[in-house]
Every structure is written in C-alpha cells, then in structure tokens.
Amino acid sequence: MRDHELAAPELAHIRIDGFTRSAFLVRGAVAAGAVYGAGSVTPFVSRALAQGGGDVDILNFALTLEYLEAAFYTMALKEVSGLSADVKELSTEIRDNETEHVDALKAAIKGAGGKPVKAPGVDFGGAFKTETAFLKLAETLEDTGVSAYNGAAPAIESTDVLAAAGSIVQIEARHAALIRLQRGQSPAPDAFDKALEMQAVLDAVKPFVKG
Amino acid sequence: MTEPQTSPNERSALDDLASDAASRKRFLTMAGAGMAGGLAVLISACGSSDDSTTQDTTAQEPSATAEATAAAENGDIEIVNYALTLEYLEADFYAQVIDSGLVKDKKLVELAKSIGENEQEHVDALTATVESLGGTPAAKPTTKFEDVLSGGLDKVLLTAATVENLGAAAYLGQAGKIKDKAILAAALSIHSVEARHAAALNSLIKAGFKGEGPLNGSVPDGAFAKPMSMDEVLEQVKPFIAS
Numbered sequence: 001m002r003d004h005e006l007a008a009p010e011l012a013h014i015r016i017d018g019f020t021r022s023a024f025l026v027r028g029a030v031a032a033g034a035v036y037g038a039g040s041v042t043p044f045v046s047r048a049l050a051q052g053g054g055d056v057d058i059l060n061f062a063l064t065l066e067y068l069e070a071a072f073y074t075m076a077l078k079e080v081s082g083l084s085a086d087v088k089e090l091s092t093e094i095r096d097n098e099t100e101h102v103d104a105l106k107a108a109i110k111g112a113g114g115k116p117v118k119a120p121g122v123d124f125g126g127a128f129k130t131e132t133a134f135l136k137l138a139e140t141l142e143d144t145g146v147s148a149y150n151g152a153a154p155a156i157e158s159t160d161v162l163a164a165a166g167s168i169v170q171i172e173a174r175h176a177a178l179i180r181l182q183r184g185q186s187p188a189p190d191a192f193d194k195a196l197e198m199q200a201v202l203d204a205v206k207p208f209v210k211g
Numbered sequence: 212m213t214e215p216q217t218s219p220n221e222r223s224a225l226d227d228l229a230s231d232a233a234s235r236k237r238f239l240t241m242a243g244a245g246m247a248g249g250l251a252v253l254i255s256a257c258g259s260s261d262d263s264t265t266q267d268t269t270a271q272e273p274s275a276t277a278e279a280t281a282a283a284e285n286g287d288i289e290i291v292n293y294a295l296t297l298e299y300l301e302a303d304f305y306a307q308v309i310d311s312g313l314v315k316d317k318k319l320v321e322l323a324k325s326i327g328e329n330e331q332e333h334v335d336a337l338t339a340t341v342e343s344l345g346g347t348p349a350a351k352p353t354t355k356f357e358d359v360l361s362g363g364l365d366k367v368l369l370t371a372a373t374v375e376n377l378g379a380a381a382y383l384g385q386a387g388k389i390k391d392k393a394i395l396a397a398a399l400s401i402h403s404v405e406a407r408h409a410a411a412l413n414s415l416i417k418a419g420f421k422g423e424g425p426l427n428g429s430v431p432d433g434a435f436a437k438p439m440s441m442d443e444v445l446e447q448v449k450p451f452i453a454s
Contacts, residue, residue, distance in 0.1 A: 154399070191328070191329040
C-alpha cells in the first residue's frame with residue numbers, strides 16, 4: 001500500500017503510516033500540515049539522499065542544508081559590504097554554529113555506518129549585494145531549516161539521532177528569530193512552526209544549489 | 212534521575228513510565244492536576260487506538276502488547292500534560308505582565324502580546340491533544356508572579372527569558388520519550404517556537420546568543436541546545452506556582 005504511492009520505494013521508510021485517531025485530532029489542532037513522504041527523485045535529491053538506511057538518509061538531508069547555510073554565512077561575511085556591527089556579530093555566530101552542525105552531522109553519519117554526502121556547489125545570486133538582501137535570504141534559509149528538521153525528525157528511528165536533530169533545530173529556530181528581529185519582523189510569526197517534507201525543502205533550496 | 216539498569220534497547224514503554232513515576236507524582240501534585248484512574252486511561256487509550264486487533268482483544272483480556280500500547284499513550288498523556296502546565300504558566304505570565312502596565316514601550320508590548328497569544332494557542336492545542344488521547348487535561352495552575360512584577364521591567368524580561376529557555380529545554384528533553392509520531396510532530400512544532408521566543412528575549416536582556424548571565428542551564432552553549440529533564444524544569448518553575 002505504501003510503495004505504489006512513492007516514486008522511490010527506497011524512501012518508503014520515511015513515510016509514517018498508521019496515524020491514530022488521536023493523531024489526526026492533534027494534526028487538526030495544531031494545523032501542522034506535515035506530510036511525511038517523498039515525491040519524484042531529482043538528481044539533487046538523489047545526491048542528498050545518496051545513502052541507504054533511514055536515519056542516515058535524514059542526516060544526509062540535514063547535512064546538505066547545513067552545508068548550504070554554512071557556505072551562505074561564510075560568503076556573506078566576505079562579500080556583503082558595510083555590514084552593521086550587530087549583523088556582523090550575529091552572522092559570525094551563526095556561521096560558526098552551522099559549521100559545527102556540519103561537523104556533527106558528518107560524525108553522526110559515520111557513526112551510523114553511512115557516508116556523508118559532499119558539499120553542494122552554491123549560488124546565492126544577488127543575495128550579497130546589500131545587507132538587506134542578505135538578511136532576507138538568511139530569514140528564508142533559517143525558517144526553511146526549522147521546517148525541514150521539524151518535518152524530518154518524527155521519522156527518525158534512533159533516539160540519539162532524534163536528540164541530535166532536536167538540539168540542532170532549536171538553534172536554527174533561535175537563528176531564525178534573531179535574523180527576523182534584525183529585519184524588524186516578528187521573531188515567531190506563528191504559534192506552530194510548519195513542518196515541511198523533504199521534497200518541498202529540496203525544491204525550496206534548489207535555486208541556490210549549483211551542479 | 213533514577214534510570215533502571217537496563218540497556219536502552221531493552222527498555223520498554225512500561226520501563227519509561229516506571230522510571231518517571233516519582234517525577235510524575237511530584238509534578239501532578241504540584242500542578243494541582245489529576246489524571247484519570249489507571250483503568251479508565253487503559254480503556255480509553257485502547258479505544259482511541261487505530262489498531263483494531265488490539266482493540267478487540269483488550270476489552271476482556273489485556274495482552275502484553277495492548278498494555279504496552281496503553282502505557283505508551285499514557286506516557287504521552289503525561290508528557291503533554293507537563294507541556295500544558297508550562298504553557299499555562301507562560302500564557303498567564305504574559306497576561307499579567309500586559310495587565311500590570313509595566314511595559315510602556317509600544318514594540319515591547321506588541322512582542323509580549325504576540326508571544327502571549329502563541330502560548331495561549333499552545334494551551335488550547337495541548338488541551339485538545341490530551342482530550343483526544345482520552346486523558347484529563349492538567350488544570351490551570353495558580354501562579355505566583357507578584358515578586359517578579361514588583362521587581363520592575365528588568366525582572367519581568369529576565370523572567371520571560373528564563374521561562375522561554377526552560378520551555379524550549381523542556382520540550383527538547385521530552386522529544387525522545389514521545390511514542391506517538393504525530394504528537395512528536397506537534398511537540399516539535401511548538402519546541403522551535405519556544406526557542407524563537409527565547410532567542411528574542413535573550414537578545415532583549417542582552418544575554419547574548421549563549422545566554423551568558425543568570426539563565427539557569429537552559430540556554431545552548433553555542434551550536435547545540437541542551438535538553439532538561441522534567442525534574443530539572445519543575446524545580447526551576449516551582450517559585451512561580453502557588454498551587
């Protein structure tokens with residue numbers, strides 16, 4: 001019943017089946033909108049999900065996002081001219097955090113017997129032309145990162161991996177809030193952060209991935 | 212705090228419940244909340260399960276599997292009620308802060324209101340969740356924020372940051388114990404919002420990203436957030452709960 005709904009049967013484990021009645025009520029109550037599953041497999045997705053094994057797939061998916069974020073802040077700190085002192089300090093902190101996330105995820109993947117995916121080539125277009133453009137894309141990346149972890153985490157099988165993902169997503173949420181404050185936006189626009197399925201996340205970040 | 216001496220893969224849902232019994236009792240007493248009797252919970256938990264084979268056999272003869280399922284749902288109810296109590300506390304805090312008129316800055320009032328609204332939505336969702344699991348939602352605790360409010364704006368902001376960081380650490384501490392994936396998804400969607408609140412408030416009190424200063428163990432060291440156990444969190448919110 002599950003496999004025919006999936007373009008990639010090897011991703012079947014990502015799907016969570018058997019929602020209970022209570023689960024539906026919860027979903028209604030929080031309007032989480034989480035859909036666990038994967039659609040068509042693009043070359044980018046294949047790369048992000050290169051390895052077999054449930055938790056390793058999810059960790060590699062997270063690693064790809066963290067690579068993207070780490071590269072984004074590293075480049076921004078070099079390329080955006082006239083960053084305010086506050087934004088510079090925040091961006092440096094975030095860059096360091098994302099780099100630590102990359103290292104931790106690589107170690108976790110190896111620990112689980114998997115092979116970490118390689119860092120993707122990146123292209124952030126005109127995002128580094130001004131501080132405003134940089135912060136705008138930073139907000140998108142951080143909010144997407146939160147939703148990506150929130151969407152993938154319930155499918156994690158190992159309690160240790162779940163703890164690691166939870167520990168990282170909380171930091172992504174803090175980043176998102178601080179970037180939003182810099183932009184004069186509400187740090188928490190909704191009472192419930194959205195959960196995005198992997199495919200939706202990969203589609204969202206595809207414009208920034210080159211090669 | 213008192214983990215049974217079994218390896219993680221030998222632990223069952225029943226072990227989890229047993230190991231948390233002490234903190235559960237303390238928590239429920241403190242929060243002034245009662246849970247339905249064991250049998251009632253068992254029956255309603257089985258009734259709300261989508262596992263029809265379990266449902267059919269348990270009415271007369273509870274099987275080991277059915278008991279484990281019920282225990283899992285029971286554990287989830289307990290966790291959701293714990294979260295509910297924390298959310299009640301937060302929602303009530305922001306309501307009192309806004310009523311007190313201590314906050315004058317328009318932007319700050321706006322922030323306090325929007326965070327308070329988020330917390331109230333969490334209360335509503337968690338209440339509905341406990342009910343949907345066949346449990347009795349924890350009662351709204353009577354809070355004790357007089358000292359905080361009389362301490363002025365700085366104390367209010369520090370307390371707000373404190374409860375938000377504790378809230379985030381509390382959700383993180385429970386994530387691995389939640390059995391129902393949909394409840395986990397719901398908890399995660401709240402966890403990251405608590406983290407957003409915490410970060411905003413830390414920045415307001417100039418606690419910095421790592422929360423340097425008087426925030427008690429709930430703030431990340433840097434790139435990784437720290438979970439807190441039920442006991443640790445309850446110890447720190449105790450001063451704010453009258454009954």
